[in-house]
Amino acid sequence: MVEDKSVDRQVFSRELERDYYSRRWPEEAKLYLHLEPYLRCWLNPEAVFRGKRVLDIGAGECTYTRLIADKFAPKEIVACELFRERMLPAARASRSSNLKFIAGDVFCLPFQTGSFEVVFGSLVLHQLPNLEEIISEIRRVLGDDGCYIGIEPNPHHPVHLYRYLLGNHSPNQYLLGPKHLGAFEKVGFEVSIQYFWAKFPCLRNSLLGTCMGIVAESREE
Numbered sequence: 695m696v697e698d699k700s701v702d703r704q705v706f707s708r709e710l711e712r713d714y715y716s717r718r719w720p721e722e723a724k725l726y727l728h729l730e731p732y733l734r735c736w737l738n739p740e741a742v743f744r745g746k747r748v749l750d751i752g753a754g755e756c757t758y759t760r761l762i763a764d765k766f767a768p769k770e771i772v773a774c775e776l777f778r779e780r781m782l783p784a785a786r787a788s789r790s791s792n793l794k795f796i797a798g799d800v801f802c803l804p805f806q807t808g809s810f811e812v813v814f815g816s817l818v819l820h821q822l823p824n825l826e827e828i829i830s831e832i833r834r835v836l837g838d839d840g841c842y843i844g845i846e847p848n849p850h851h852p853v854h855l856y857r858y859l860l861g862n863h864s865p866n867q868y869l870l871g872p873k874h875l876g877a878f879e880k881v882g883f884e885v886s887i888q889y890f891w892a893k894f895p896c897l898r899n900s901l902l903g904t905c906m907g908i909v910a911e912s913r914e915e
Contacts, residue, residue, distance in 0.1 A: 704823045706801075710865040711821075712777065719779040723787035726757035730765060732845060735895040736888045736907040742843060743768045746811040749835060750774065751800050751828075752818030756784035762814065763793040772805075774798045801827055808837045815844045819908075820870035826877045833881045836912065842878070844908035846870050848889055851904050875908065883910040 733739045743766040750759040753773035763771050770792050775781050778797040785795040798804040800822065813832050822828050832842055847854040849869040858869060878885045889903030897903055 704868060706822055706824050706866050714864045715777055715780060720755050720783050723783040724755045724757050726761045729757055729761050731892040735892050736890040739766045743812060745769050748812045748814055749810045751813060751815045754780050756781055758816045759793060760784060760788060763790040768792060772796055800831060803831050803835050805835045807834050809835050811837055811840050813842045817846060819844060820846050820868060821864050821866045823866060823868050825874055829877050829881055838912060840912055842910040846906045846908065848903050848906050850901050878910040882913050884913055885910045
């Protein structure tokens with residue numbers, strides 16, 4: 695893990711990230727319809743995505759990208775992932791005319807200012823310790839009324855804490871919590887968090903919910 699001693703926190707390493715993911719590049723497109731409850735149990739995805747231009751950052755194997763494209767009728771959704779090898783099987787399997795795949799770095803997104811109405815991210819922010827830089831890029835590519843929608847592990851949940859401390863994960867990963875999301879507010883977002891467990895939608899407690907659902911909406915000037 696690379697450390698930034700001046701601020702006493704880790705700094706994102708592209709080399710370590712490639713080393714981790716290159717051990718198992720996907721060979722086939724992954725299933726994705728089972729992920730629908732992870733959106734529906736805390737969000738109205740049709741209202742959020744329908745007719746919108748959507749960017750999925752850190753799209754990985756593009757499971758959520760394909761789900762949104764197929765089920766929630768965005769005008770267009772773009773999967774953006776640092777490593778094209780992770781996207782290739784999904785790109786070959788996709789038949790969605792509203793879905794595009796672009797290899798790109800979230801620290802310098804290859805899109806014009808104001809290109810999107812929604813930026814989506816699933817299990818990505820907790821692997822990007824330079825969060826302020828990421829959020830500035832998210833703000834740049836969003837239109838004035840745009841929003842960020844995200845799903846992240848709940849750092850308070852015992853299972854996630856166990857996996858973080860003892861499991862195998864990217865060296866860039868850290869325990870992203872609500873305090874870190876204050877970085878959204880610094881660049882003009884209003885942030886709300888919902889804790890949820892897709893298998894048990896009635897559990898919305900910050901200790902029992904396995905995930906954090908994040909909505910960051912641009913403030914009106």
